[in-house]
Structure formats: structure tokens, C-alpha cells
Amino acid sequence: MKRLFLTFVLAVIVLVTSNAQNRLTVNAAEDGPQISKYIYGHFAEHLGRCIYDGIWVGPGSPIPNVDGYRKDVLEALKALEIPVLRWPGGCFADTYHWKDGIGPKEKRPKIKNVFWGGTVEDNSFGTHEFLNLCEMLGCDAYISANVGSGTVEEMVDWIEYMISDDDVEMANLRRQNGREKPWKVRFLGVGNESWGCGGQMTPEFYVDKMRQFSSYAWEYAGDRMVRVGCGANGEDYNWTKVLMERGARNMNALSVHYYTIAGEGWGNKSAATGFGEDRYFNGLRQGLRMEEVVSKHSVVMDEYDPRKRVGMFVDEWGIWTDVEPGTNPGFLFQQNSMRDALIASTTLDIFNRHADRVKMANIAQMVNVLQSMILTEGDQMVLTPTYHVFNMYKVHGGATLLPANLFTEKYVYGNNALPAISQTVSRDESGKIHVSLSNIDPAREMKITVEFYGKQGVKVNGGTLLTAPAFNSFNAFNKPAVVKPVTFKNYKLTSPNVLEVTLPSKSVVTLEME
Ligand code: AHR
Secondary structure, eight states, X not given: OHHHHHHHHHHHHHHHHOXXXXXXXXXXXXXXXXXXXXXXXXXXXXXXXXXBTTTBOXXXXXXXXXXXXXXXXXXXXXXXXXXXXXXXXXXXXXXXXXXXXXXXXXXXXXXXXXXXXXXXXXXXXXXXXHHHHHHHHTOEEEEEEOOSSOOHHHHHHHHHHHHOOSSSHHHHHHHHTTOOSOOOOOEEEEOSOTTTTTTOOOHHHHHHXXXXXXXXXXXXXXXXXXXXXXXXXXXXXXXXHHHHHHHGGXXXXXXXXXXXXXXXXXXXXXXXXXXXXXXXXXXXXXXXXXXXXXXXXXXXXXXXXXXXXXXXXXXXXXXXXXXXXXXXXXXXXXXXXXXXXXXXXXXXXXXXXXXXXXXXXXXXXXXXXXXXXXXXXXXXXXEOHHHHHHHHHGGGTTSEEOOEEEEOOEEEXXXXXXXXXXXXXXXXXXXXXXXXXXXXXXXOOEEEEEEEESSSOOXXXXXXXXXXXXXXXXXXXXXXXXXXXXXXXXXXXXXXXXXXXXXXXXXXXXXXXX
């Protein structure tokens, strides 16, 4: 008893006298699960200026392009090494009839995008343009099939058109349209938000639909395609329960959508720029609720699938703010600040730490919509703070999660507090260890000791830092480098296995070591 008391007193003295109260203890001897590379996935919908303008301008455009794809955007996306791209929606997916988007462009029918701004689209971006884009980016394709207003036959024809190498009608139609060899399509979403824009279905009704659509997807695509059941709206755990109970055998993955609202709710979301600390704090708080969402859905999934055969795909996530003043409200065009970069890093940390169940995540969306990587205006392009986080974090995709324990101070705002530091530690195939640390406190720097067990000394190869003058700083077209990554050197080894790192306020740091 006396010994225990002395140990405790010693621990308190160490805590009080040490500059670094924050501690991360990494077990380098034990492997956690592999972090799926698909956690770093993206989503591009026919919405506002995401596809048209943002990605596709057409070969005749004065904007520099490669066969119709914006050159600047293509290059920026290639640098991100994106693993998977989800398309064509979103809500748009359940209104999309793929045959409208194939064949000679001048013959393609025009359609009205009923969910997003009522814009008339000329269908110049369709199946060929999407799958060729995936090939150019070197990423896997994730197609969302139309369940809400489509048929099994339509979906099956689409599958055959895309992936069949047989001498059959749809594959021959593809050949006639200029593509001899089939594409690879790895993921198939069976509807989108079927509880809402995808058909207003109950889980009981949807699960039967999913089983029906999915069994024919199986028939025509076999195990070449991962079938993704439409999952819950945020915290609707009953949806997950019904899907798992009655449909676990008919799908390989189940999705979840969760958006962060930094204001009071959907009617009062928060501006994307020029906001105060209340919206900063609340944005981070709501973002961190992803932990609860993922954990609770995991518990339900574990009950029916203890072996974790069915992956959780968080295939829409990110902060949703007010649109930029003067822009079409249906286009969801929002700026992107340092707050959003921290929401991205802390959310990716949550996914990484749940790598045993979370097998894919797709931030919404890739260009010009919601929490984008890239914003464009005419021939101008800017990389957002969120882009830089994805670029820093890509090292964790496919790596092995290392078990780590974090003791962190709090970021206090009024009567509320959040953990100030968030982390991911992983080891890649070549044996390099990457430590990502975010400090969400907007005013205080944080010293943290990172201690490695099960390793004979560490060597730091270098680090990258993302921070900004203010928590609401952003990159504008005329000031594109306000928030940009720089070399980070504020760390030192205090013993062979212990690193002391000083994190600036509101910052994300990734260190590489071996
Ligand atoms: O990402 C924007 C929209 O959010 C998607 O179309 C829909 O699936 C979700 O409600």
C-alpha cells in the first residue's frame, strides 16, 4: 500500500514538474490491424461544379485540359495518390440512368439534376469519362447503382457494360462506343441514402431491395465486385441492426454517412470562413463525434458479424457549412479553413484507430463541393487545407496500425473541453514509422513526449507541419498559400526511444522515423 502510494506521488511529481504533460506511448512490438488504403477515398457527385467545371471542362475548353479533364486538377489529384473514387452520387445516383451517358456526346440526352440546383446537364461526363478518369488517377472505381428509381435489369446491364469481356450485348455496345477491353470496377453501391433521397425507404423495405439487387450483382459480377449495402443516416443504429440481421450475407460492406455541422443544426450551420471560436470549437466537437458513431455501429455489426467480414464504409463524411455568399445554394460550394483541416486529421485518426472494421471512407467531396480537396473558378485552382492533410496522411493508407496510448491535456472553451491532441501511429511495408499528431487548441502550443517500446532506438527522418495564422484562415484564389505544409523541426530525441515534440497551436504534424 505504502509502495503504491509512493509510486503515485512520484507519478504526480513527474507530471507536475515535466514540461510535457502530454504523452504518447507506442507499442512498436505489436501489430494492430492493417489500415485500409481506402480510408483515404474520395467522392465526386454530379452536384454543382464538382464534375462539370471542377473535373471535366470538355476537350474544346480554353481551360488547359487532357481530353476534357482539367489539367491542373488532374495533376493535383495524382499527387494525392487517391485509392478509390465514388460516383455518380449521392442523391444524384438514384436519379441517374447510365445509358444517357454513353455513345456520341452530341446524341446524349440532356437531363435535369433535380436534387442539386435544377441544372440541365448534357451528359458529356458519363461511364467512359468516369472510368477513364479512374484509370488516369490509378484508383479503384466505386459505382453507386440506382436503386431508388432504377431497376435490377438496368443495374445488371451497367455491370455487364463495364466489366464483361464476353461476346454479349452490353459488352459489345461498349466496344461499339470505343472501349474494347472491360474496365475494372471493384465496388458497387446498392443505392444511396435509401432512407432519404434514395427512395424514402424503411430499413425493412430496403433490406429486401438490397438482397434482390445484390443477388443479381453477384450473379453477373461474382466476387469481382464488393457489394455495398446502403447504411445509416448518422446515428440511426436501428438501420444497421436491420441490415445486419437480415442482409449481412448479401453484402460485403455496409455504409454510414455522417456530416459535421459546426453551428446549431441544419438550419444554422456556420459560415465556412470568418467564424468565431464558438463555431471552431463546435466544429471540432461535432467532428470528434465520429468516434461514437463508428463505435456504436461497430457494436451492432459485431453482434451479427463477429469475424468482421462486412466492412464499414463511411462513404460520405466531412464538414457541411453555409455556401459561399452569392453562390447557388443547391451547389454546396464552400470554402475550407484550418478548422476543416483539423476536422479531417482528427476524423482520419478515428478511422485509422477503427481499422479493424472501417474499411473505406470517402470525404465529401473531391472538387468544389462541401469539404473539398480543390476549389476552382474559371481557369484558377486552389488546394484547400484539407487537401494538405490528405497528402500528409496518405502514408498511413495500407500501413499497419501500431497500438498507442495517449494522455492529453484538454482544449477548454467556456464550460466545455475536448482532448487537445489526436494521433495515428503506423508502420509501412518498408518498416518506416509515421506519427501524425494534431493539436486542436487554437491558442496553446503543446509539448508531447512520444515513447516507443519494443524498438531499439528511433531515428527521425523528418517532419511536415500544417498550421495557419488563425483557426479560420483559408486559401483563396488570390492568396493560395496561407495554409500550406512546411518542414517541421521542432522535435528532439531525449533518449534513444523518447522523442519530445512541440506542436504549435491549431496544427497537424506528421513525422517519419525508422
Ligand atoms: O454530399 C452531398 C449529399 O449529401 C449527397 O448527395 C447525399 O448522399 C448526402 O445527403
